[in-house]
Amino acid sequence: MTVNKSTQSRSQFRPNKRFGQHWLRSEIALNQIVAAAQLTSSDRILEIGPGTGILTRRLLPLVESLVAVEIDRNLCQKLTQKLGKEDNFLLLQGDFLKLNLTELLESFPSFQQPNKIVANIPYNITGPILEKLLGKISQPATTAYQSIVLLVQQEVGERLTASPGTKAYGALSLRVQYLASCELIYHVPAKAFSPPPKVDSVVIRLHPRTISEPADNPRLLDSLIKLGFANRRKMLRNNLSSVIAPDDLIQLLEQLNLNSQSRAENLSLEDWIKLSNLIGCRSI
Ligand SMILES: C[S@@+](CC[C@H](N)C(=O)[O-])C[C@H]1O[C@@H](n2cnc3c(N)ncnc32)[C@H](O)[C@@H]1O
Numbered sequence: 223m224t225v226n227k228s229t230q231s232r233s234q235f236r237p238n239k240r241f242g243q244h245w246l247r248s249e250i251a252l253n254q255i256v257a258a259a260q261l262t263s264s265d266r267i268l269e270i271g272p273g274t275g276i277l278t279r280r281l282l283p284l285v286e287s288l289v290a291v292e293i294d295r296n297l298c299q300k301l302t303q304k305l306g307k308e309d310n311f312l313l314l315q316g317d318f319l320k321l322n323l324t325e326l327l328e329s330f331p332s333f334q335q336p337n338k339i340v341a342n343i344p345y346n347i348t349g350p351i352l353e354k355l356l357g358k359i360s361q362p363a364t365t366a367y368q369s370i371v372l373l374v375q376q377e378v379g380e381r382l383t384a385s386p387g388t389k390a391y392g393a394l395s396l397r398v399q400y401l402a403s404c405e406l407i408y409h410v411p412a413k414a415f416s417p418p419p420k421v422d423s424v425v426i427r428l429h430p431r432t433i434s435e436p437a438d439n440p441r442l443l444d445s446l447i448k449l450g451f452a453n454r455r456k457m458l459r460n461n462l463s464s465v466i467a468p469d470d471l472i473q474l475l476e477q478l479n480l481n482s483q484s485r486a487e488n489l490s491l492e493d494w495i496k497l498s499n500l501i502g503c504r505s506i
Contacts, residue, residue, distance in 0.1 A: 235274045237417060241294050242344025245274050246373075248414035251425075256280055258407045258425050259340045259371045268336035268367075270318045270343050270351060275301050277342060282308055289333040291318045319350050324365070335365075342373040345419065349394075352382075356401040356430055359437070359444040363401075363430070370402070370428040379406050379424035386490045393451040397444070399491050400437075402428040435495065443498040450486035450494075458484050466501055474500045 237243035272290040357363030384390035408425040412418040437443040459468040472482040
């Protein structure tokens with residue numbers, strides 16, 4: 223891990239597949255990301271994977287400070303040459319998933335406690351990034367960001383923001399929606415990148431939250447969701463039979479005004495929490 227204070231022509235930035243590098247080149251998409259972030263001059267931004275600095279350069283004049291974490295050493299050198307003179311820019315070289323940001327920022331008071339995240343992330347590590355930012359149902363993250371604006375693969379964005387009863391709705395939707403409200407803001411076509419990825423993308427915005435009526439036993443809720451969606455076509459009473467007898471589950475579903483033939487995808491987050499609480503009570 224090295225720390226560089228503070229980019230060259232884009233032709234010098236040869237994308238490295240290993241790091242999921244696809245450079246944004248669409249003015250429209252860049253403007254959309256900035257708009258979705260709803261920035262104010264007092265915001266302290268964390269950017270994951272600044273790459274060529276194309277987004278960074280737009281954000282810097284609009285905010286108080288921006289700390290960027292980039293894994294690619296060569297890019298870091300170029301970024302330092304480009305943006306190193308900007309007082310409100312700090313570049314950390316390293317793997318975002320492994321570094322302890324709070325500890326690293328102890329020596330940089332002006333960059334501590336970023337309140338917003340804005341990033342075009344490497345798609346291959348979307349899940350781990352979300353988990354690091356939000357935590358898990360059983361262990362929510364302690365750092366509360368005001369908002370998180372990310373460019374993600376369209377299919378993932380649809381799953382994150384999906385509603386009950388839809389094809390995209392699943393364990394990922396519930397796990398993330400338990401920890402944050404999620405909105406899909408813009409569609410970004412593959413041609414907005416160089417090289418273009420195989421899939422289209424979307425800009426999403428998350429607002430981490432503490433749910434008003436959390437599950438009594440978050441670990442149980444998490445396990446039930448996993449079991450419930452293990453086979454989407456099966457009814458819940460079959461998928462959850464290792465935890466609760468089918469007849470007993472039918473009773474609980476009726477208590478919650480839910481159809482006894484419900485599948486996992488038919489239950490809202492609130493239904494899942496209530497069901498988990500009822501199952502938890504029975505096993506005490
Ligand atoms: C999709 S590119 C986006 C680059 C730039 N923000 C843009 O919009 O053109 C993802 C960036 O994340 C960086 N990256 C990949 N894995 C990373 C990790 N674990 N930690 C930090 N940065 C990472 C890549 O090197 C690359 O610069």
